Amino acid sequence: MPKRWTPGRGPRQGPPAARAQRVLASRGGRGAAAVGAGALPALAFPAPGLWWVAYVALVPWMLLARSAPSGRRAALDGWLGGAGFVVAVHHWLLPSLHVFTFALAALVGLLWLPWGWLVRLMLGGRPAVPRALAAVVLLPSGWLMVELARSWEGLGGPWGLLGSSQWEVTAGLRLASLGGVWLVGLLVVAVNTALVVLLTLPYARTAAGSALVACVLLVGASWLWAPRPAHVRTARVAVVQPGVFDGAGSAERRLARGEELTRTLAGQRVDLVVWGESSVGEDLTARPDVAERLAALSRLVGADVLVNVDARRSDRSGIYKSSILVGPEGPAKARYDKMRLVPFGEYVPARAVLGWATSVGRAAGEDRLRGTRQVVMPLRNGLRLGPLVCFESAFPDMSRRLVRDGAQVLVAQSATSTFQGSWAPRQHASLAALRAAETGRPMVHATLTGVSTVYGPGGSRVGEPLGTDRSAAAVYDVPLSRGLTPYARYGNWAVPLAMCALALLLATEGVRSLRKPAPRPSVRSARTARGSPARPVR
Known part of the structure; x- marks a missing residue:
């Protein structure tokens, strides 16, 4: 017969529940x-x-x-x-x-x-x-x-x-x-x-x-x-994903690949072409030749091109990440500068104290500067565009504000090339589904290296995504809608309810702690308080 376990035999011989305890x-x-x-x-x-x-x-x-x-x-x-x-x-x-x-x-x-x-x-x-x-x-x-x-x-x-x-x-x-x-x-x-x-x-x-x-x-x-959002019409939106480019001259090679892919969209009757975050590494004001190259692309495909510039601005001091709409005549006045930056990735909080993080990882060597307001961009065809840059698609309040300001399509320009092969690209792309469902507006998630994808007004995927192994351009038939969802209209109404529950x-x-009676004194403490000697404990 097997021996029964007793507490004195040690943890390795005890039952699993006892060992776990x-x-x-x-x-x-x-x-x-x-x-x-x-x-x-x-x-x-x-x-x-x-x-x-x-x-x-x-x-x-x-x-x-x-x-x-x-x-x-x-x-x-x-x-x-x-x-x-x-x-x-x-x-x-x-x-x-x-x-x-x-x-x-x-x-x-x-x-x-x-x-x-x-x-x-x-x-x-x-x-x-x-x-x-x-x-x-x-x-x-x-x-x-x-x-x-x-x-x-x-x-x-x-x-x-x-x-x-x-x-x-x-x-x-x-x-x-x-x-x-x-x-x-x-x-x-x-x-x-x-x-x-x-x-x-x-x-x-x-x-x-x-x-x-x-x-x-x-x-x-x-x-x-x-x-449910009411369907209005369909817009054809193209996403350009150039792929991974590293090493010297990577910015120019990425730009050239983006131009090559955009040319393939000629004749496809698209309403908008979207490039990913940091797709252009030159300030378009300081580089009119690059601005003209982009305008030529707009004329060729017959649609506005939304690019993202990551460069030091000539009209201001510092580096900005900016969504810029380029039409047949060149960059439009509509420009959005990224407002919410990635900690350590785009700036180092309290750099004087935490600047050492740049020596142990890939923290930003120089802080990017912030924009001051969100922008809704009108396209030549009447479509109203709400741009977000990368990290900002995680913030529900930003997409909600754009929709309340009249945006018909939300666009997030992103770059997760640093995290290729990890969970990050898929996690990031999934956020667009939540933003689309919350606001009742379609959302385009365009990246440099994948995952690029599009979600309809209810949060369902439109077409096939471009994975991290692709360098391609894809056209999506994006359903447009009108009306506001309850979340877009009323916002975070669940938050004050939760606060009220916790306050209650x-x-x-x-009240319970105030009503709790004080503990009754023991016999020993009562005798000590009267001056009587306590009985010795035997």
Whole structure:
């Protein structure tokens, strides 16, 4: 007969559950588990693209924080899990930032400290059924506050928002048209929370099941009744993707390839030709010969050409990244200078302190300068264009403002050549689907090296994308629409609701702490207070 396990035989001979408990009881083991649990949601994002994982990926992390022996330990689990999440979703930054990637992850991960504490507060021990049910609202609200805080440009911007993992799920895109990517994220965290209640609180399973049914009904209602953009007409938009060019003279060779590909569009009756970010490395004012070459292309194809200039401007000091519309007569007055820059990639925050980052990675040697306002560009054919540059397609508020200002087509010019072969190009392209669904306007994502793609007003893909292995030009029949989605009209209405829910929790906890009776003094302390000697302990 096999010998039965006893506690004195050591961890290697005990059952798996007992060994796991001993690992989690150690600081190092629990910390590693928190980092790993926080990294799990990355599987829902491109390139793995396992969108369904998002609905269960937070469960291990929440179970860990729930079982923490103290609120401080739960907060630490939140921090370590947040750092693991940031590294996993942004791991493709490692070749550029090296060890600084982990420092940034540790900094941004601090935002999950209160969320870990909140998980234990709401689900730790044996909470009453109403409290467990309230957790399905409050924990998603807390997560939303974290995402709002880290969406600040200086902390990396809203890249890797949990709701954006649902970019190819039609139901998720319909929900985004109502409340943006924020509402989708609330739904995903609510499902994870209800699953934790189902797994750990048998007496609250009816309430948790009801919460899951409510989530399904919300998605179904948005699918059926959310207003759909009304189709107006179709525009033919061409995307030019020259491919990877490195080494000396790469800017001129890239420009020549872009010209070659654009010439192939002659006779295809396109309404607009879009080049990627940094497709032109010369200031068009200082180089009229380059401006004339681009104008000749516009005359040849019979359409305006939207290029992106990454160069030092002759009329101002400093380097700008600018979307410039070029017509048959040359560059138009319509010009957009990029407003939100990539930290370390295009500028170094507090360069006097953090300038050393340029010596350990590919951080910007010189800061780019910012534009001051967004611009809607009218084309000669009457089409109104809303340009964004690279990183800016991650910000829902920027595309929403352009649509409210009259943009009929959103265009993001991007360059991810530094991260070829990583998850970055696919992650970036997927953001355009969310922006299109949120605003009810088609979005063109044009890059130098892929992935270039187009999404219709509802967020569905139009045509075939140009992958990172392509150097080509492609024409897309882009459906145009009119009217505003609820998100474009009302904005981030889900945010104040989440704030109100958390404020109500804080008020309730505050009142409860005031009403809590003071602990009764023990016999020993009472005798000491009267001056009586305490009995010796034998």
